[in-house]
Structures are given as C-alpha cells and as structure tokens.
Amino acid sequence: MAGENMSTVSAYSAMQINKEVKRTLRKERINSYFRYFVLILTGIFMLYPLAWMISASFKPNHEIFTSMSLIPKDFSWDGFINGWKTGTEYTFGRFFLNTFMYVIPKVILTVISSTIVAFGFARFEIPFKKFWFTTLIATILLPQSVLLIPQYLMFREMGMLDSYMPLYLPMAFATQGFFVFMLIQFLRGLPTDMEEAAMIDGCNSFQLLWYIIVPILKPAIISVALFQFMWSVNDFLGPLIYISSVEKYPIALALKLSIDVTEAANWNEILAMASIAIVPSIVVFLIAQNYFIEGVTAGGVKG
C-alpha cells in the first residue's frame, strides 16, 4: 500500500516538474526572441549608413539621393574607376601611400615610447611620481585643439611645415597619455614576482623590459598599435593643418579635395574611395582581433 502511494506521489511530482521545466523553457525562448529582435534592429540602425555608403558607391551619381534602396538599379564600377583617378595628377594610390608614410612611424613611435614610459611609472620610484602621473592624466583630459596653435608655431619655427614630421614626431615622447595610462593599468595588474625572478636571473632594467615585460604586455601593446593605427588613418585635422601640398595629402584630405571642387561633387566617386579608405583599418583589425579584444578587456579589468 505504502509503496503504491509513494509511486503515485512521485508520478504526480514528476508531472509537476515536467510542467515547470516546459514553462521555464518557453519563457526563455520568448525572452531570447525579444532579445534578438532588439539587437538585430539596433544592428541594422548602426550598420545602415555603412551599407548605404558601400551600395552608393556602385550607383550612378543621379541615383544616390533619389532611392533609399541598398541595391543599385544601375550597377556600375564607375565610382571606383573615376574615384581612383582623382581630379588631381595623382591616383588615389598615392594618397594611400602618403597616409602610411606617417601612420606607420606614428604607430611604431607610440608603441615604443608609451611602453617605456608606462614601465617607468608602474615599476620605478621617481621623485614626485604622483605629480607626474597627475600631469599625465591631465593631458588626457586636455582637448587636443587647445594645443594646435602653439604646436603649429613650434613646428613652423623648426621648419617642419608641409612634412609628416609634426604628425609623428610628438609620438616619440609618449605624448598620448591615454595609451601610457592604459599600459600602466595593465602593468599594475601583473604580479611583480616574475620581474623579481628575472632580476635574480640577471636582467638589468632594459633586459627586463625586453625579455619579460614586452612579451607579457603583448596584447595591450597590440591594442595600443591598433587604436593608434585606426585613429591616425582617420585623422583629418592634423594633416589639414600641417600638410599643404597636394602630393603629400593623405586619404582624409584627398577625400575632402574631391568635395571641394566647384562643380557638383561626384558622390559615387567620393563614397567609393571612402569605402576603400576604411579597408586598411578593417583588415588590420581582423588580423589582430583576438589580441585587441583581450588587450582592451585585460587592461580594463585588471586595472
């Protein structure tokens, strides 16, 4: 009798449990539909301009502003072909090269100087360290445009106008406080035991930096390089101020050049070149993607 009772009870509770499980699953499913709906909608909103730009570069000029559709009615490569030629004596390839002429030194100098300065801040006792650190943070908060005029005057005195030097030379002195700060935070999160072990193993400070710190900092350093690369490629104001001859124009100025012409702008050409202009950033990002994400989170979380 008792056994029978027990089995009835357990069968009943099994039914209850089943019901409960089903209800939970249904709730979760509805939740996830809702979540995806919101995410996809937001995604479309954010990606639409980019998709529009790319699709517009395949449209003839007259179609761009007359139709909202992303699919060109008259598909044509003209935007790319004519855009590449540009209205100047140089092709767009020249402007690409020009961009790399200052972006690459800028990235390299930033990485080297920021790493050294961050290492100094994070691991050495220096007089008035707090004051210097506060100064560093203050430079992050300072709007870049405040420095434009004094910097311009300085570089004019040094005879460096219309060259790429003013664009990358300051990077040799760890002037990008944000990157230094990011690396310091990353370093602060690392235990010092490894460095002490290396010191006992016979490292001096530079060997310590080169053999131990840099390999461990690699994700953060790659993030710094990536940020600097993307920001520099997109930089408009810097080249606008210092570069005056068209033969030295980087992409950002070249795009603006096409809009400047007095006759109606060929938007399909401009948008085609703009689409090409974002390719390097995307490629570099994809290559370094894993490190980049690891670096951003590691720097943030550990700090």
Added chain:
Amino acid sequence: MANVTFEKVTKVYPNGFEAVHGIDLEIRDGEFMVMVGPSGCAKSTTLRMLAGLEMISGGKINIGDTTVNNLAPKDRGIAMVFQNYALYPHMTVRENLGFGLKLARLEKELIDEYVNEAAELLEITPLLDRLPRQLSGGQAQRVAVGRAIVKKPSVFLFDEPLSNLDAKLRASMRVRISDLHKRLKASNQPATTVYVTHDQTEAMTMGDRICVMKDGYIMQVDTPANLYKFPANLFVAGFIGAPEMNMVEARFIKSEDGASQLRFSDQLVSINERKSKSIRAEHEEIVIFGIRPEFINLATEETPKEQILTGTVVRLENMGSEFYVYLDVADQSLCARIPTAIVEEHLLDAEGKDVDVFLDIEHCHIFNKETEENISL
C-alpha cells in the same frame, strides 16, 4: 664558503614602519635554515633583503666574505623560488630554465647540458617543451626549483614555495626539496638554503635549524628538536607543536627543602628538587606553566598523589590513533593526548565528569609572566 650572516639588519619603510629590528643571524655553509613565523613577522622581508629585492635600512648582510648590501640581486650568487612559481609565461620550460644562463652568456651547449641535468634531477624532462600554463601546480613548482638549481648558486632562497599546493603534493615536494638539499650537500656543491614558511610542519621536517620570528624580532634559532624540547619563550612554545603547548597560570611556591610546588587555584602539584633548581622564579610568584599535551596522562594507582591534578572533561576529539582530551582545571583549559585504547577503556562517557590526570613535570616549562621568557631551562 657560502655562509650567510645578518648583522644588526633593520628595515624601515618610507612611511616610518619598522619591519625588521636589528636582527643578527648566522646561517652556516651548507645549512638548511628555515625561517618561520606568523604572517607579518617579517620573515619574507628578511629573505627579500637577502635576495636584494628590498633595500636594507641598516646593518650588514654578508654572503661568504662579501658584504652584499649594495649588490644587485644578480651579483649576489643567489637563486630564489617564489610562492606563485613566477615562471615566465611566454617561455617554454626549457627556456625558463636556461634564461639565467643565457643572460650570463654561457655557450648554448653548456646551457643545454645544465638544463637537461636539472630536468633529470627533478623529473621534468618530458615537460621541457611545454609552456607554464600547460603545467600543474606541482610541475610548475618543480620547474621553479629547477630554474634555481640550474644556476648553481651559492645560496638557495625559498619564499613559501609550497603554499599554493594541495596537502598531498606539499608533503611529497617537502621530501623532494629536502632530498635535493642532501644530495647537493653530499656532492660537495653549494647548498646553503634559506627557506621561509609559515607552516611549522615544513619547518620541523626540513630544517637543519629553524629561526622563529615574530614582529620583526628573532625569537629563537635552534634545531627542530631543541625548539620543541626547550622553547626559549612563550611564543616559540606556542608556535611549535600541534596541538599547541598547554599554558596555564600558576603560583610558584618554594619549599625549604629545595623542592617546590605549583598551585592551580586550590590544587597543588610538586616539582622535584632537581627541576626546582633550574627554575628562576621568586616564592609566590605568578608564572605561566607550560606542558605539552603528550605529557599529560590519565593517573593510575601508582601515580604519586602530588603529581595529580583533577579536572573536568569538556570535550573529546578522536584523531584515530589517539584522542585529544580537553579538560577544565581551575577554570583554565588543558589538552591531553591520550592513546585511543586508554580512552576507550576509561573515558568514553567521561564528558562532564571529573578525572585525575598525571602531569609529567620533568617535561614541563615555567615562563615568566611579564617577560614571557622560559625560566626553567
């Protein structure tokens, strides 16, 4: 010769905190010295000063005949094993082991030879091409020890190397490190070792001598057996040994015949003449009476009456081969280690009841209440 001497070594931090108060210590050539103490006793700071990772605020540290106060860590002829292994995460085990030798610009063949030799000694040869993240805790610690051996230093420093391992692994690593030290010593290689730990089992089983520290002072330096048998003060008596020594207040009473007595509230225990002679206390002085749990036994019919205390059994703890019997004697707590057979025969239902226990006074210690010094040595 690689003896290590500390002469009046002090450490004061920039905020004015004095962590180490002028310690003197000699570690003999080839000796395994364990520094032990509770956390915050400055044992690690002392080790780090010896390693050159902390500046010395005063005094002198010598390794062999050289004063090393101002020498960089790499020039001190030391190797150190850290608590969290501190392996270089981007290098393979082989590279980790050979890194110090590479910096010393040894030839590649020689580096390989030394690395293989150390790897064999520690049985990590199959791991040589792995990265540290692919190692278990025990393996990583063996690699860390290997990194120290490879350099053939004059002094080995260990900073709580086994704290991150589980109990079983810790026991086997303990044996391994001890064996390694013996082997190095037997083969006439430099083997002077300074080993910091907070674990008294490690200290007792590994050290040739133990240096017990507290709050930046050295409490006692002696062999494990002597520390256990003849603790110099209350701190050492309490720190070494588990369960710890019983320490209860008592009144010391001198008799005219040269013998003496201890009064616990209303109970008296006699101390024979020989033992009494060694006690430097005044008549009627309140002292701390210390006795290890193994020297308290159940009284039998033959037990002399004057060595019996009566107490109430408060709690029994079964340890398998023996019981810890907690007694309440004159409102103070005593712990006795009594073999299981005896407990099962006499004490199983004794909780809350009064029992007579015999104190083996020959092995007791008397401490001064103010200075906490052992006044019965």
